[in-house]
Structures are given as structure tokens and as C-alpha cells.
Amino acid sequence: MSKVPGIKHMRSIKALVFDMDGTLCLPQPWMFPAMRKAIGLEEKSIDILKFIDDMPTEVQRVKAREGIHDVEEQAMMEMEPQPGLVELMGYLTTHAYSKSICTRNVITPVNYFVSKFIPVGFNLFDYIMTRDFRPTKPFPDPLLYISKELSIDASEMMMIGDSMDDMRSGRSAGCVTVLLKNHVNGHIMTDHKEFVDYPIDNLSEIIDILEKINRESKK
Template sequence: MASLYSSSLRQRRFAPLSAEGRESSNAPLLKGIVFDVDGTLCLPQNYMFGQMREALGIDKKVDILHHISRLPTPEAQLEAADKIKAIEREAMRHQEPQPGLVELMDYLQERQIKRALCTRNFETPVRHLLGNHLPAHVFLPIITRETPGLLPKPDPAGILHIANEWGLQNQGENLIMVGDSIDDMTAGHTAGAATVLLLNDHNGHLKEHGHTDLCIERLDELIGILDGGFVGHREGDKAPTYE
């Protein structure tokens, strides 16, 4: 994974999105933001993972998607995947949007910042969330675990694919990955993107992780951060200086 693209530990910055701030800054421009879905756009539904592991008869330390991929036959893999989808379909009926979700997306739309999704969910719950809570917003591309030819997070393949679709020549360097898990932080960091951790009751230990650039408690906190200029908390050994 790291061999595809290795991002050094350095402070990440982007020019302010406000017109006056952008004109006075020589920091890199933000070209787009990639969002995780479960636990990021909607409130966490962590109970699903216990149900999934019980349905598959696996220990909590085993990665669910990795387990399915290692099953001996296509039939066994399909049967296991269908069990997982059934749990996700039931959970999607109870999705609740994160506080500040619509406000942040309205702001990014006004600033013409591209948005994409990169999730380990399958597509149906993702479309359900967008249709119910963000019907006026466009996310392209949408990368799910079913997107052919791309490994799921923590591999950076999905984020690198998004950067390529957007015509960016420097991989994830002008992007931010927003998520709530170590998979999100690692995928974003390894792709070269800045990373933002949306804090919850279970991920506080990732605040100081080397792959986390910034932490927020609500999605709409990003509005002020982006308007004034994104500055990651990590100082880095050779952090560039911008005025």
C-alpha cells in the first residue's frame, strides 16, 4: 500500500477559501474534499459491525471485508456478502445525519469545491443517505467496496482514483480526506491528502496519530477552518512557510 505513494509527515496547509484570504496567500489551493460515509456523513452505526461478525462467525479482531475475500469459493463469498448487505439495508433505515452536514455541503457548493465519497459501504445505503439528506448535492465519483478494480480503505486506491478523475496531476496533494476511522486517515495520508478526523466517543485515540492532520467535533467546524485557511496541527520536520 505505502509503495503506491508515500506522504511524509509534514504540516499541511491550504489557502483560505474566502476571496480576500485567497488573494493574500501563496499556500496551495484546495481542489476537493473526499468524505467517508458511515460515522462521517451520518452518525456512527457501530452496532452493525458486531452483527456482521456474529453473522459470519468471526472474531472482532478480524477485518470483515478481508475475511470475505479469503473465503474459498465465489459462492461462499457471495453468501457472506449478502449477509452483510442485509444488515446494512436494515441499518440504513435508521441513518441520522451528522450535525452540520447540510451547512458544510452548502458552503462547499457555494465555493465550488468538488466533493466525492470513498466508503467501505455498498452503494444502496450511500444513495439512501444522499437522497434523504442531501438531495440537492452532487458527489462524483462515489467509491464503494463494490467499485471494480479498487481495493477498499485503508488502501489509497479509491482516493487516488478520485484525484485522477478530477484531472489532478499530483495525486492527493490538493485534497482533504474527512473520516472517522484509522482506515480513513491512513488512506488519505498515504494518497498524499490532508486528513480531518471527525471525533466521536470511540476514536479519540487517533487525535495524535501520525496520519491525522486535524480534528473536528462537528462537520460545520470545517467552514471556519477552510474560510480562514486550513492548517494541520502537525508541525513536521520541514514544513513550508506560507504567508
Template sequence: MSSLSSHSEPQTYMFSQMRAALSIAKSVDILEHVYSLPTPQAQEEAMAAIRAIEREAMAAQVAQPGLVEVMSYLDSRGVRKGICTRNFNTPVAHLLNKFLPDTHFSPIVTRDFRPPKPHPAGILHIARTWGLLRGKNTESSNSDGGAQSDGQVIVLDGEGGAGKGEGENGTEIEESDADASGLIMVGDSIDDMTAGRKAGAATVLLLSDVNGHLAEHDHTDLVIRRLDELVPILEEGFKTRHATSP
């Protein structure tokens, strides 16, 4: 379980490049700005500028330490994996083909999904796609026990380019019957941790040089420094420090 940026080493320099290209301040959400532009043409031109930066960064992706090991473990246990990313589909496909060509992720929720993190809709959509519904969920990667062969894992994007994440049909979706309590969300941003907490999932922060302040955040259940640290954690039984209700 990891964010898209947890698959590859963080490329946070992209954010400043995107804001410079769009002439917006650091405090402005990049995709909120794009979607607020007055015409479809202006929105598409701004989005094209963002995609160009993402494509350039895509070529420099480097795998996170422990990525292959943890994915091999999850594959061997039959754990399902999904992605919810702020990127568009091309960098996602490139990353998976480059580092994890034999690992299956489904569904893959990209920028075409709304509303974005820190809203929990993307996580709940994955849970619902897997048939995890309130009152009907008998499968879990239990936060009080070890990873099970039918456990659930969600893979979320913490760096992800610009994304706001849009709905598959361009509209906000309602996932009120989805049950994400059996999911573990791994990411590297406050949006990841908050989206996971709001969805009712357990949250794992992949620590980096820029997110240490999130280690003690109320929305963070567990902190790791390498992805393969998850293997003994899941084997011994994942225990959160918070309740898993939203």
C-alpha cells in the same frame, strides 16, 4: 468533506453484527474473510448477509450535526466532492437522497473498488478521475490557504459497513500518476487517516465517542467535533501539522 459515516451518525454496532453473522473474530477484516471463502457461492452468501445488516441500519441513519451547513458552503464555493466508501451502492444512494438531494458527488467509489483503505488507491482514483496528475495539478484546496472555488474535496467513508472497497473492474488499479496533495480527506477511523496520509492528502478526523485515541495520531492533521467547524477553517486557511507527502 466528510466520511460516509461522517454524513450520518456512527452505526458501529453493525460490525459486531456482521462478524456474528459470519462467525469471525473482531481481529478479522470482514471483507478479507468474505473474499477468502473458497467458492463464489459462499462469497455471495456471506456478502448477502452483510448487505442485509446494512440495509436494516440504513433506515436508522441520522444526519451528523453540521452536515447540511458544510455541504451548502462547499456547493456555494464550487468545491468538487467525491465519496470513497466501504458500503455498497444502496446505503450510499439512500443517505444522499435523504440528507443531500441537491448536492453532487462524483465519482462515488463503493465496495466494488479494490484495494481498500488503508490503501490509498481509492483516493488516488478520485484524484486521477478529476484530472489531478503529478506535474499537472494547478487546482487545489490549498493546505496553506483558504478554500478556492476550484478546490478539491474528497468524501470518505469511515464506518461504511463491511467494505474492503473493490476495483471498478474487480482488479487492483495503479494510480501512481495521481496527485492527491490538493485534497482534504475527512473521516472517523484509522483507515481513513492512513489512506489519506498515504495518498498525500490532508486529513481531518471527525471526533466521536469511540475514536478519541486518533486525535493525536501521526496520520491525523486536524480534529473537528462538528462538520460545520470546517467552514471557518477553510475560510481562514487550512494548515496541516504534517507534510502532505505520502
């Protein structure tokens, strides 16, 4: 795994990549247990998407995908935006940062969220990477794809998320990692803080982090 450079020798940030569920929108802790129940997955250590991919028949895989789709549909209708979302999107747009989304969700909830909660003019994203792109998080591949398409180094990107999948993906790609803390992910800073460059409580805190990094990069 590559290690992100410290702030003293960090490049300026040119692009930000956001997770969606629990990051752009408020956490919905019921969603993943509901998905596991829908597909009959009791073992918490097994990844939901891998479990479906490894099913022996296409009929089983289709049925499982339909099951998690129903859960995602309900979650979509209950989405609420994170505090600081609009302020941050406005800042990033005004200062010409590239914005992208990397999620293990499908495109419909992403489009719904972006159109409903981010004002027109602030809601343009360069890339939206869903679980259709494989391998998805926690692998670095979606982030490396974005950096390649933007013609920048991954160290000039910031990965913002609320899960270990987000932090592992960002760290292994070489991005700056930002953990949006909540009431269910405190174990990350306790057990895996080496994956996190910046823990935050509100999305608007990213503005100060960007300004600090970019000041330091010019020294």
C-alpha cells in the same frame, strides 16, 4: 507512506472526499459487530472484506455477502445525518469545491442517504467510490483515482472520516486528513495522532479549516 505537507507550505484545497458511515451520518457502533457475527468472524483484527474474499468457495462468499447486506439494510433505515452536514454541503457547493464519497459500503445506502438528508442542489458528488472499487480503504487507491480523474494533486484534496481506515487511506495518498471525533474513536488521537491533520467535533468546522488553509496557501 507519503507525509502530507504542513499548513505553512500547503496547497489550496480543491476537493473534499467523505467517508459515509460515522462521517456523513451518525455512528452506528452496533453495525460492524453485527456484520462479524453474521459471517462468523470472531477475530477483531481481521478485516471483514478480506475475510470474505479469502473464503475458499464462491458459495461461502455469496452467503457472507448476503449476511452483511442484511445488516447494512437495517443500518440504512436507521441512518441519521451528522450535525453541520447541510451547512457544510451548502458552503462547498456555493464555493465550487469538488465533493466525493469514499466508503466501504455499497451504493444503495449511499444513494438513500444523499437523497434523503442532503438538499437538492447541494447533493451532487463528482465520484462515489464504494467497496466495488478495489483495493478500497485503508489503501490510497480510491483517493488517488479521484485525484487523477479531477486532474489535481492529492495534496489538494481533503479526506474526512471517523476511522483509522480513513486516516490511513488519506495519509498514504498524500491528502489532508480530518478526523470527525466521536465516542468510539478517541483512541485514534491517543495512539495514532500522526495520521490526523485536523480533529473536529462537527462537520461545519471544516469551513473554517478550508478558509484558513486557502488563506495560508496564498502567502
